[in-house]
Amino acid sequence: MLTFAASCNSSTENKSGNGADGSAKFASEPEGATLIKRSDCTTCHKADTKLVGPSFKDIAAKYPNTEENIAKLTEKVMTGGSGVWGDVPMAAHPSLSKDDARKIVTYILTPAGGK
Numbered sequence: 001m002l003t004f005a006a007s008c009n010s011s012t013e014n015k016s017g018n019g020a021d022g023s024a025k026f027a028s029e030p031e032g033a034t035l036i037k038r039s040d041c042t043t044c045h046k047a048d049t050k051l052v053g054p055s056f057k058d059i060a061a062k063y064p065n066t067e068e069n070i071a072k073l074t075e076k077v078m079t080g081g082s083g084v085w086g087d088v089p090m091a092a093h094p095s096l097s098k099d100d101a102r103k104i105v106t107y108i109l110t111p112a113g114g115k
């Protein structure tokens, strides 16, 4: 294993703008996780601690991973709102595409990090 990792690290080809190969580390991260980091979600949410908003763990515990819940929360992330966890509203995310919002929500509701 160690030998493999070392040989992996030493192959530092620099293909500009192409992370498709050689970046196994990123490829193994669910797209939803990457999108969360790129957005502002972590300003108000953490994985397992309540911040301004509920933790992603609490959200996953409240909503089973069903098509209905994913559709509902995708909508909520895009339009924002309050009243479910308290009076503090979540900001709307109009620049987030529905596709990306759905990937994020699917990721939050899938603790194992499925697609």
Ligand code: HEC
Pocket (backbone or CB within 6 Å): 036, 039, 040, 041, 042, 043, 044, 045, 052, 053, 054, 059, 073, 076, 077, 081, 082, 083, 084, 085, 086, 087, 088, 089, 090, 091, 093, 096, 104, 105, 108
């Ligand atoms: C300005 C702070 C803030 C930001 C930024 C934010 N949230 Fe929230 N979020 C909240 C609050 C507050 C709530 C609780 C809202 C409520 O009680 O209805 C919440 C609730 C949620 C819920 C549960 C909604 C429900 O109806 O139960 C999800 C899912 C969620 N946020 C995902 C995200 C994602 C994904 C992002 C990034 C794209 C994000 N949030 C960014 C504050 C924020």
